[in-house]
Amino acid sequence: xxxxxxxxxxxAALLLALAAVPYVSGKFFVYLTMRVMLLGIFAVGxxxxxxxxxxxxxxxxAFYAAGAYGLGLFGAYVTPNPLLGVAVGIAAxxxxxxxxxxxCVRHTEIYFAMLTLACGMMVFSFVWNARxxxxxxxxxxxxxxxxxxxxxxxxxxxxxxxxxxxxVLAFFVLAVxxxxxxxxxxxxxxxxxIRENARRTEYAGIPVRKYRLSxxxxxxxxxGLAGALEALLESNARPFMAHWTHSAEPVLVSLLGGLxxxxxxxxxxxxxxxxxxxxQRYTENWMLGFGVVLLVVIMAFxxxxxxxxxxxFGRRSAGAGR
Amino acid sequence: MGETLLTTRKLSNHFGMVCTARELSLSFxxxxxxxxxxxxxxxxxxxxxxxxxxxxxxxxRIDFLGRExxxxxxHRRVRMGICRSFQVVNVFPGxxxxxxxxxxxxxxxxxxxxxxxxxxxxxxxxxxxxxxLEKVGLSGVRGTPASSLSHGDLRLLExxxxxxxxxxxxxxxxxxxxxxxxxxxxxxxxxxxxxREGKTTFVLVEHDMDVVFSLSERxxxxxxxxLLCDGTPEAVRSDAKVREVYLGEDVSDLFRYxxxxxx
Numbered sequence: 001x002x003x004x005x006x007x008x009x010x011x012a013a014l015l016l017a018l019a020a021v022p023y024v025s026g027k028f029f030v031y032l033t034m035r036v037m038l039l040g041i042f043a044v045g046x047x048x049x050x051x052x053x054x055x056x057x058x059x060x061x062a063f064y065a066a067g068a069y070g071l072g073l074f075g076a077y078v079t080p081n082p083l084l085g086v087a088v089g090i091a092a093x094x095x096x097x098x099x100x101x102x103x104c105v106r107h108t109e110i111y112f113a114m115l116t117l118a119c120g121m122m123v124f125s126f127v128w129n130a131r132x133x134x135x136x137x138x139x140x141x142x143x144x145x146x147x148x149x150x151x152x153x154x155x156x157x158x159x160x161x162x163x164x165x166x167x168v169l170a171f172f173v174l175a176v177x178x179x180x181x182x183x184x185x186x187x188x189x190x191x192x193x194i195r196e197n198a199r200r201t202e203y204a205g206i207p208v209r210k211y212r213l214s215x216x217x218x219x220x221x222x223x224g225l226a227g228a229l230e231a232l233l234e235s236n237a238r239p240f241m242a243h244w245t246h247s248a249e250p251v252l253v254s255l256l257g258g259l260x261x262x263x264x265x266x267x268x269x270x271x272x273x274x275x276x277x278x279x280q281r282y283t284e285n286w287m288l289g290f291g292v293v294l295l296v297v298i299m300a301f302x303x304x305x306x307x308x309x310x311x312x313f314g315r316r317s318a319g320a321g322r
Numbered sequence: 323m324g325e326t327l328l329t330t331r332k333l334s335n336h337f338g339m340v341c342t343a344r345e346l347s348l349s350f351x352x353x354x355x356x357x358x359x360x361x362x363x364x365x366x367x368x369x370x371x372x373x374x375x376x377x378x379x380x381x382x383r384i385d386f387l388g389r390e391x392x393x394x395x396x397h398r399r400v401r402m403g404i405c406r407s408f409q410v411v412n413v414f415p416g417x418x419x420x421x422x423x424x425x426x427x428x429x430x431x432x433x434x435x436x437x438x439x440x441x442x443x444x445x446x447x448x449x450x451x452x453x454x455l456e457k458v459g460l461s462g463v464r465g466t467p468a469s470s471l472s473h474g475d476l477r478l479l480e481x482x483x484x485x486x487x488x489x490x491x492x493x494x495x496x497x498x499x500x501x502x503x504x505x506x507x508x509x510x511x512x513x514x515x516x517x518r519e520g521k522t523t524f525v526l527v528e529h530d531m532d533v534v535f536s537l538s539e540r541x542x543x544x545x546x547x548x549l550l551c552d553g554t555p556e557a558v559r560s561d562a563k564v565r566e567v568y569l570g571e572d573v574s575d576l577f578r579y580x581x582x583x584x585x
Contacts, residue, residue, distance in 0.1 A: 178438075186428045186444065187437040189417075193425045196414035203374075204426035205400035205487055206434060218437075 018169060022162040030165055032277065034233055036270045037172040038226045039253060043265030044179045045222020046250035051259035052188060053215050054195030056113045059100060059120030061247035063093040063220035065127060067227030068237035072140040073133070080146035082158065082167070086228045093224020094217050096123065101216035105209050108198070117244055124242040139238040143231050158232075168229055175222060180262050182218070191215055223250075256297055258304030267305050324352035327491050327523060328373065328404070333382035335368055335547070342368040344547040345382070350491060355517050356525045357534045360544035361567065366527045367409060369544065370493045374406045375399050386491070401430075403490030407497055409527075411476045413483055415469040419460050422468055422479060423451045426486035451486070458482040459508050474505040481509060485522070494526045498533055510537060535559075543567070 021033050042064060049055050070092030071085040078084075100119040104112055127134045134140055145164060148156040158164040182188045193201040194208055202208050231237045240246060249272070250265065257268025275293060279286040301308035328350045335343040342365040350356060358366045371377040373384060375396040384392045391399055414422050427447050428434040441447075455461040458478045463471065468479060481497055494513075498506045510533065516522050528534045534541065534555075541558040543551040551561045558564055 181438045181440075184440050184442065185437050186424075186434050186439065186441050186447075189421060189428070189441050190425060190434050192417060192421075193414050196416045197412065200412050200414060200483070201425065202396040203400055203405060203487070204483070205397050205429040206425070207395075207397050 015173070019166075022165050027161060030161055032273060034161070034165055034168050036266075036273050037168050038230050038233070039249065039269035039273060040266040041172055041175045041229070042223055042226035043250040043253045043257075043269050044176055044262070045219040045226075047254045047259060047265045048179060048182060048188075048191070048215055048222075049219040050251070050254055051264070052183060052195065053191040053212065055105075055108065055212065055216070056251065057104075057116040057216070057219075058113050058244055058247050058251070059104075059116030059118075059123075060220065060223045060250060061242045061244065062100065062120040062123035063097050063223035064227035064230075064246065065123060065237065065239070065242035066093040066096040066220075067224030068231035068241055069127065069134055069140055069227075070224065071228040071231045072143045072237045075143055075146075076140075080144050082146055082148055082232060085232070086171070086225065089228025089231070090221050090224045093227065094221045097217045097220025097223075098213070101213045101220070105212040105216060117247070120242060120244055120247050124239060124244070127239040127242050134237075134239070137239060139236045140231075141236045143235045143237065145232055145235070164233065168233070171225060171229060175225060176262070176266070179222070183262060187211075187214075252294065254304075256294060256304055258306035260303055261306045261310075264304055264306040271305060324354065326350070327352050328384065328386045330373070331383045331385075333369075333372060333379065333384065335365075335372060335377065335380050341365075341547040343372060346547075346549055348542070348549065348552070350523065350525060352490075352523050353517065353520055354523065354539050355513070355537055356540045356542060357538040358525065358527045358542045358544060359529075359531075359534055360550070363546070364544040365547040366544055367495060368547070370406055370495055370525075370527065374404055374493060400426075400487055400489070403488075404493075405484045405487040405489035405491075406493040407480045407484040407495060409495040409499065411473075411480050413468045413476065413479050416467060418465050418467055419455065419471070419479060420448070420451055420464040422483050423454055423486040424448070426483060426488075427451050427454075430488060454482060454486055457512060458485070459505075474501050477501050478505060478509065481512075485516070489522055491523050491525065494524060496527055496529065498528070498530060506533075513537065 018033070022030050042060070046057070046060055049057055067089035071089035074088040075085050100116065103119065104115040107115060128137060130136070145158045148158055148167065150156065156163070158167045190201065190206055190211055193204065193206070194211060198208050227237075227241060230241070253268035253272045254265045255268070256271055257266065258264030272290075275290050276286055279289040283289065297304060303310070326349050330346055330348050333343055333346040334341070346369065358369065360366055368377065372379055375394060379392050382392070383390060386399070386402055386404060389402070391402070414425070424441060424447060425434075427450050428444070433444065433447065452461060452464070455464055458481060460475060460478055460482060463475060468476065471479060477497065477500060481494060484492060484494070497509060501509065513524050514537070517524055526537070538555055541551075541553065541555055542549065543558060543564050545567045550567060551558050551564050553561075
């Protein structure tokens with residue numbers, strides 16, 4: 001019991017610290033923290049696919065973009081209500097993920113990765129070329145942050161970054177909680193079974209392909225949520241959200257933070273963004289410096305940063321699905 | 323004669339020029355413990371692979387409980403009640419022993435689809451898993467990752483995972499290979515009890531003739547993909563063709579058993 005109490009206390013403290021950020025720090029740090037949370041949502045969902053199910057996708061940028069453009073288009077043509085916009089963004093991402101996933105989940109490993117890469121780049125070139133809908137290479141600009149209306153009457157403005165921060169924080173907490181519950185659920189256990197031994201999972205009576213498709217759509221929905229929030233944050237949606245270089249980000253941060261834990265990808269994401277900010281002050285070629293760091297972490301620490309931390313405290317890895 | 327569970331008609335399979343199943347027409351009755359024997363390369367594993375959906379059927383037909391299943395995917399056959407264990411241990415190495423058996427237990431109901439409830443709070447499922455682990459003798463290591471089990475325990479888990487699917491017809495591919503005598507006795511005892519309970523019908527591929535003759539009520543002898551002999555242990559033992567095929571192969575095993583039996 002004590003261990004779970006310590007865990008709750010740590011989580012509560014972290015949450016308080018996150019909630020206090022707009023009060024105690026400057027605008028830039030608030031902005032960076034929001035970027036960390038967005039990447040965290042993206043990567044936590046992505047890791048349900050990579051860490052839990054053992055499927056490596058290089059096309060999740062497409063779903064991120066679907067979320068961003070879904071919110072943007074809905075806001076421009078229907079209503080700028082941000083909650084509805086986020087819901088539409090998630091739905092758009094899930095639909096695109098369903099189509100892409102349907103084509104891809106019949107394959108695994110490198111074939112799966114290459115198919116998702118190809119599908120992602122198809123989405124990218126569609127966004128790039130469909131100028132009349134998406135704004136082409138200019139991006140879809142002028143996305144507004146209208147106030148959130150709750151329970152009919154209550155209006156919460158989110159125009160300022162310090163206000164919008166709590167909008168992002170709420171979705172971040174929700175996304176992490178959902179991912180946590182999926183990991184310890186029967187569905188999550190079956191997913192780890194598929195990762196460990198797909199053939200045997202079939203002999204347990206599980207329709208493996210359907211499960212793969214389901215988790216693909218779920219992780220696509222997480223990407224859509226992150227994309228929709230970024231569209232609100234930056235007031236635009238850009239075609240490069242769908243580019244494969246963006247799809248590689250959750251792969252990198254999951255590896256960096258650790259595949260087998262819930263918080264690994266988030267820690268990896270925070271590290272990734274902090275590194276980028278720091279290295280960029282000294283050199284434009286920040287990827288060079290980041291590459292070296294990534295190399296060291298992957299070669300020196302098995303299980304990423306979280307794996308190293310867990311080893312440090314002498315605790316056995318909590319493992320997937322527990 | 324009990325109710326017929328599974329029948330095959332003219333089931334054939336070739337790997338290139340090698341014929342591993344030649345027009346096999348068989349049937350398996352409820353409650354009859356059957357062993358499939360034959361020299362190496364006789365097509366024993368191929369037969370199991372065809373019946374469970376591991377290999378696509380090239381020609382012929384399979385029926386299970388009155389339904390054609392020739393091209394049915396693996397997981398749907400398992401849902402209908404056909405399961406198997408593997409010759410080479412084939413479990414979920416990174417998961418605990420309990421989680422290994424929980425997957426088939428959960429999949430039998432639609433509970434496996436639940437994304438938000440906790441596995442640890444699924445009392446009915448855990449109870450069932452616990453009962454099963456008790457039965458196969460692994461409840462002491464329920465929290466151990468399968469990858470750190472001893473070889474014998476892994477073999478028990480291999481059969482446990484197959485049993486957890488609560489199959490009507492269960493194929494065990496060399497279940498006792500590499501087990502020590504205690505583990506072997508435990509496993510065979512399980513097969514006997516479960517078979518007597520009548521929910522599961524067992525079909526074994528075995529090399530150990532002691533196991534084959536002490537357990538089986540019916541023996542199928544395969545040779546180069548053909549059915550050489552099909553009958554009671556006594557009938558098989560006295561079959562001239564069987565002796566011929568086994569001559570120079572497992573002859574010592576087969577005859578040693580016959581001799582000790584006679585004494």
